[in-house]
Amino acid sequence: MKPPTRRYEYETDGAAIYRQSFATIRAESDSSHLPADAEKVAVRMVHACGQTDLTHDLRITDDFMTATRAALQAGAPILTDAHMVASGVTRPRLPRDNDVLCLLRDERVSLLAKEFGTTRSAAAVSLWGDRLDGAVVAIGNAPTALFHLLELMADGGPRPAAVVGVPVGFIGAAESKDALAAYEPRVPHLVVRGRRGGSAMAVAALNALAQDDEIGASVR
């Protein structure tokens, strides 16, 4: 097989693309309000959405990085509301071959959602059960899933080690992230305030967490 004739000028070296991207992001975005150990996470999230002003809406608690890494090192699962998030997590980067679980297509979800009077995404959160205890949770789609998680916790249910809270959209997304940020006793968390969020941002955060070598591990 032969490569096509090169007709455009563009960078084709994966490591160079990452290096230049991250340099642009760092030149154009402000992460000064974030914990120093979380700066790399912010850079990866900006990288995933192409918007350097994302950091304005990003809030990361001081204990988020430590809590998340300790949980993953201890073998905790990643629980998520969206199959796209589960699909995007780069498995070889996880320190303990950690489970990555989305139960949205579990056969019990439809009936449970009807019984509970809520969305399928929220009902699927109840199916996490005791696996939630000490887990890393990533909500990348449904505000109702994040509200449901907080309500389970408030009822005395199991607590996750940390929450990546980046549901996206127009109905309840901003409110659900504000609720996570205000929840007491506080859970280590990362949120993107407002309407922005989504599976790609959740994946960028998760993949940055488990990565020490910023460039090397990224070139695919």
Place this chain on the structure above:
Amino acid sequence: MKPPTRRYEYETDGAAIYRQSFATIRAESDSSHLPADAEKVAVRMVHACGQTDLTHDLRITDDFMTATRAALQAGAPILTDAHMVASGVTRPRLPRDNDVLCLLRDERVSLLAKEFGTTRSAAAVSLWGDRLDGAVVAIGNAPTALFHLLELMADGGPRPAAVVGVPVGFIGAAESKDALAAYEPRVPHLVVRGRRGGSAMAVAALNALAQDDEIGASVR
């Protein structure tokens, strides 16, 4: 299993969430420069990223919707550069149980990328081979994959039926989308100009294409 105590006020009816979301999007965004039959695609893409100004950067050719739907109806595959895109396509909506294919993890990719002197994402595009003829292509991650596709076509290679061109980022993304928009003879296409894009936007566009009932088919 019991639902947790409701402690927050939020909408839990899936159909109502979609209805209110789409109404907000239509009230706040301007799709007047887009083909009328593509307005629903624009709404879904805004929905996926939470940003009503996305439509400013959205360009959709007049023949895009017709070309894409005809291709899918004829059984054409969806070819994509990202596993997250493939993961996000709602299979039951596809009219002919169409294949959805990402070859980024094909065992030949690494060697081919080295031989070609390009990225793995671009090399994987060459592996599509004759399947590219008449296919629906969705580039949701790598600008190099989109450039590579255009170079294959310019060399006289197979032509896709339509291209969703939404690579994201800071190095080559805007340029690759401009190149697609300027490519002659023109390919029916959708692009998000500039840095924005990503797998979630690509998925939103693809899922909107195959959907007639805007609310009903979305409630999950």
